[in-house]
Amino acid sequence: MQTHSRSAAEVLAINSFFNALLREWHPWQWRGQNKITLPLLENDGVLQLELEQKGIAGRHRFKPELQHISPDGSEKSIPFLESARLLCKKLAQDKSIHQAAISDFLARVENSVTNTQQTLAERSQNLEALYHQDTTFQESEQGLLAGHSVHPVPKSRTGMNSSDTHLYAPEFGQTFALHWFAIDNRMLSDESAEALSFAQLTRQLAEDDPALGVQFLEGIPEGFTLLPAHPWQARQWLKHESIAQLILDGHMQDFGAHGSHWAATSSMRAVHAYHARHMLKFSLSVKLTNSLRHLLPKEVERGKEIFRALQTQQGQSFSQRFPNFQIIHEPAHACIMDADGQPIAETMVVFRDNPFPKQDSAHIELLATLTQDNPNGDCRLINRLHLLAMSEARPFSAVATDWFKAFLTKVIEPLLAAQYDYGLLFGAHQQNLLIDLTTGYPTRAWFRDCQGTGFSPVAQALFAEVLPKNPVHNEHHISGDIGNKLFTYYLLINTTFGVTGALASSGEIAEKDLLHDLKTFLKKLRGNNPRDTSCLDYMLESDTLQAKGNFFCCLTAINENTLENPLGIYHPMGNPLLMDSSEHIKNKNGQSS
Ligand SMILES: Nc1ncnc2c1ncn2[C@@H]1O[C@H](COP(=O)(O)OP(=O)(O)O)[C@@H](O)[C@H]1O
Ligand SMILES: [Mg+2]
Structure with missing residues (x-):
């Protein structure tokens, strides 16, 4: 059923906004298995979210109805923007944030929802194709309607008016x-x-x-x-x-x-x-x-x-080790x-x-578009896997498990090897990865966007002969420790946990089983004597992983790419590879259950 574009835009906004907030701000509480309450200012009561699907690696899907519980205990549903306004009053007080920053932030939140709404309205005839049918490189690039999946303002565009946006923003095609x-x-x-x-x-x-x-x-x-x-x-x-x-x-x-x-x-x-x-x-x-x-x-x-x-x-x-993976x-x-x-x-x-001239561009999919939420149903990845399951006459869970294994070997392993054997830290988040899905399963992958790439001490030594001797710009030549944290955010938290969350989003396969497969895969790579084991050790053993704080970065209007300390906007999140999936606490044996 086609949801009205405003409420559909809010479905998308609620997921990205609250997933970003819950990661970074912890006064919220579980209420039963499926509800979360967030404190507001004392006189404003409490906000309540209900989960459609619980994520255990950092991404839930929420029901679109948000509840406001007044101090007298009465409950009523509340529109998304109103809930954001009430929350910001609380955040402003807790974090001593200036009113002007709050107003700017709320304007960006509203702008993001409005932009998404306009896209959904414009593309209403095409949504079915976007989430279900074969695609090409350009269609996939232009199909990222929801934007960044863990971000308070994924589609805000400050500085461009709406008629220009219509012409130049990719999703208008x-x-x-x-x-x-x-x-x-x-x-x-x-x-x-x-x-x-x-x-x-x-x-x-x-x-x-x-x-x-x-x-x-x-x-x-x-x-x-x-x-x-x-x-x-x-x-x-x-x-x-x-x-x-x-x-x-x-x-x-x-x-x-x-x-x-x-x-x-x-x-x-x-x-x-x-x-x-x-x-x-x-x-x-x-x-x-x-x-x-x-x-x-x-x-x-x-x-x-x-x-x-x-x-x-x-x-x-x-390049020879990974002929199906390209930078x-x-x-x-x-x-x-x-x-x-x-x-x-x-x-x-x-x-x-440009590796995608016309004849080569069918079935080349942007990972972020493949996993993005669908306001009217399941995400594209789930829909495509259902087709695959049908054509192979196999259960969805078997197909999804194999798909994830292919994803790990074709997409994740080359990026990890680039880090642990060559010291090259590609910022491989979901919007920087393209995958060939001609067979339905990942067979080839491409990484793009060199602007966020770092060189660990391993790369600094290995490639010394071609790196500038006295570089003017060497902020990307970073220490092992900082490199591991940044690299892990992009590859594991943003991309791999983004995929486990999407694969589990229809409730047909358990995210904890996918995380278990991931852990086994990482351990196997760790056992192969890589040159630098420190990042795999951090992924497998650290109780917490550093995640990028998109919510407060945005709320306090920090310009990310002029930041002196890139980890300045990061915060610790519990490592789902070491967690008991039901309680979000560390399992004493360090096993994922
Ligand atoms: N999962 C994601 N992680 C990071 N950025 C994302 C994600 N999904 C969408 N984006 C968007 O990708 C854009 C970044 O791309 P950019 O670095 O400018 O260009 P390119 O990828 O073409 O080199 C931002 O607008 C960001 O919001
Ligand atoms: Mg990019």
Whole structure:
């Protein structure tokens, strides 16, 4: 049955908002097996949530009706936004948060629900296909309607108005032409780890585009580089004082929007076109989830380092060990410089390999879209597994168990091996992983998004010959301990527990059995003498794991990617691999039951 889009948007919002909050703020209590109460200010009573499905690795599904219990004991249902407002009064007092921050946060919560509602309304005819039918890379990228599954404002977009959102946000399924400029080479800071320079790559991009007239290509002056821009961001560039001056002084030429249409991928700021050899990832002056989406010089450096590291003999040995797993490289980038030679963050452009030209793109699925909640039923992963179970004439639980095993070996093992044998810490959360599901089961996987990648001391030693000797930016060369915590958040908490929660969400397979399989798998890898055992030990033995605190990061308006200490927004959560599943307490024998 089709739920009305507003209440459907609230179903999605309730799950992501409360799962984020419950992880980070602990005054809540169980009421019986299936209800949770959260304290409000004394005069405001208590808020009560009811569970549809209990998660044991950090993700529940809630019933859409929230109850407000007044101090006199009377109960009534309460709309989601009203519950968020009452909770924020309490959080403001408990955490001494300023009223202005609370108001901004509540506006983002509302904006996120409204955006989700608009998408659901717009795509009402297409939801059945999104959650049930075969898909392609672009459709999957554009199908992440719910956004980040453990976040208070997964779909808020601060800085972009609603008509622009309609055109540029991936879930509306629109496409658009790039905006082209040419720039005096002296004003461009560009680098490429590939055989082709940045200027040659942009030229190739234009020449490969069947719909791009070559008139302006012929007129590009000597000493100038062709520069593609995101069309929305191009408007921000043109408003920028330094850029306006560059144009006035003849250092930059504006050719306008031309050529084939591109589609936004799930991050909105990275775009894909089937004809192109590369995708492009741009700075976008919009605040999405935890940060203003400007690519920083320190972030884009990492793509080149990984590209070079994987060309070495050691890097090649990683690729050969896992031929069905690929890192999507980001070998080149550029940005415009201001009159003082400083990079203008708004103008960063990154080249990202495109492994998905049209003929290869069927059944390539973004993990986050596969596991996202469905306001009208089961998530896509469950629906697809039901089809598989039917075609194989096997029980759902057997198919789901095999699917999870394939997921662990095809997706998780290469990422763990990259960490424990090579020291490469890929930020492998659910939105950065693509999986080939042609057979129904994971057979190949891709990791994208080098901006969040770290190098542990193992990688710093192993790849020393190709890493910069005196790097200007080396915040991603991190200690073993910090690296283990960050890496485990992305790979285990965000991705693997996201998958166990999704697989168990229909109640047909127990999450504790999946966690048991996971633990056995990790122990087996630990027994194979990896070079660095510290991260596997942390995963298997630490009572608590550090989880990213999306809720309070957002509530206190911290910009995540300019944070000095990345663990500053993390908090401990009980390690579900060491927990008794029913009580959320540590089992004395350290076994998962
Ligand atoms: N499970 C998730 N974990 C982290 N980010 C997620 C998740 N699901 C969706 N996202 C969204 O992914 C986006 C991050 O992508 P970004 O790093 O900008 O680009 P790309 O992945 O193309 O390199 C953010 O807007 C974030 O909210
Ligand atoms: Mg990403």
